[in-house]
Amino acid sequence: MHMSDALITPIVGSSMLASSLGVMATATKKLDIESMEHRIPYMGVVGAFVFASQMVNFAIPATGSSGHIGGGMLLAILLGPHAGFLTMASVLLIQALFFADGGLLAYGCNLFNLGFFTCYVAYPIIFKPILGKVTQIVGDKQSQFRLGLASVLSAVIALQLGAFAVVLQTVISGRTELPFMEFTMFMQPIHLAIGLVEGLVTAAVVIYIAGQRPDLLHITNTSSIEKTGPSTKSLIRGLAIVTIVVGVLVSQFASASPDGLEWALENVSAHEIGGGVLEEIQGSIAVLPDYDFANDVLPSTVGVGVSGFVGSLLTLMMVVGIGLIVRKKSKSQT
């Protein structure tokens, strides 16, 4: 699934490179570099293992053919999502430089297609939930079945997503004549078969390792090299920034058309719906009627932005106020 430089335009390549570098930066931040010094040789050696294992042929029963693994899912299961993604980045760089397997401009695309979907989509959303809360993997049939099922499903879905991403990146670039539907119909079934083989091989390897050295799997690794999740303060800060951006900037693009209920009522009753006296009172006391200034002192865009900001602030104050009152009351009751 390694894309060549000739398949994409510089814009697509640069955008995907920027996205992949962003994910790399996030993964680097998430890893506790100081305490993971001892893991760097391990990451390097595991990366070399995955690289070398790509040259091993696995005979597919009853077909007479053989396949090989990509290794993205294996990296995520062994190293975890962040270390796995960074190791995949190193593997792909060496492949692009020394083996002409994937281009340098397409590096970002390849890293995203092969690293992001395995480490940040399939592993946390499919693999870990199927496995459940595991503190100790035992060698019983149920654990093996869950490991196997999780590995196969994760690999299949990750490869399907990666293959579809290849289609999108190629079609958006417009470098080949293949139409979107035909290209998709061509890529997805092939990568379903590839994903199945990859999943089965990954399952076999992971089940074996779980039986012999379960401590080598990331999911059972108690000494975590990852930092704990974001603090409440940084979460609130982030949400506040998003709220301001949405309230002040994105609100400028809000539709002025009537909403679904108003539209439906207007069409049923064939005239504009009015609220009578109550509407007049509301109109006279509203500070920012219809999300704008009452008199046309400033342009409408400023009025909308100010409405968004003030509205968000008032909502925050009201929710915090209610929360403080509820907390005070519950404290006085205990």
Next chain:
Amino acid sequence: MSKRMENLIRISQLEELARRDNWLNNIHSLIKLIITIVYIFLISSIGKYELTKVLLFMVYPVFILTAADIPIKTFVGKMIIPICLGASLGMLNPFLDKTSVNLFGLTIISAGWLSFVVLWLKSTVCIAAAFILVSTSPIEQIVGALESLKFPKFMSIQILLMFRYITILISEFERALTAYSLRTQGRKALEWHVWGSFMGQIFIRTAEKSVRLYESMKLRGFNLQTAFTQKQKVKSIDVLYMFIWVGIFTGIHIWI
């Protein structure tokens, strides 16, 4: 010879070329990396039917292969498979795009064939540019160049370790697969009932090797903060070299 041994030989040949002492190898790796990136960037922005531009852009790999004395046999040997794979990228173009175009004002051919040839040449020269980079700069210098572009230090160390261990692990896989082949009357591919144990055993040995590797690195004074990758000094001739090539590429891109 197995694919693994071929890859081993490929790596050692490229390393040997990169460690020669000649004028091109002595140019700063960051400069060569920038030239390669600009080259690939501009090649990728060439339109579907712009054959003249692609042919002019080929001046870079042709000049470098000649001036840097890179053996053509080695170059062609490394490029055969990527070139063939590159041809598969646009092989449906002649069937999907049947409009007629004039080539060099004279010949009328199908646009699909033209776009196929352009795509193939673009793929080939992009691969050639990457090949030129790694055959004129050792991996340590390339990683050092990436570090000067704010690549994380621990990633540089990891890439170097991975690169060194690839050869060791390929050899280990080769020995294990040879033993398997001898025990299974010449089978080349692993049967399904040994997938897990074969790969798992090699992986567990690999993991234990990494522990010994880290311990030996610590005994030799390894520390993430003070570990260094090869750093070179940028000379004015290197900068001039870069401006010349970027100027040529930009000129071809804008005026042709």
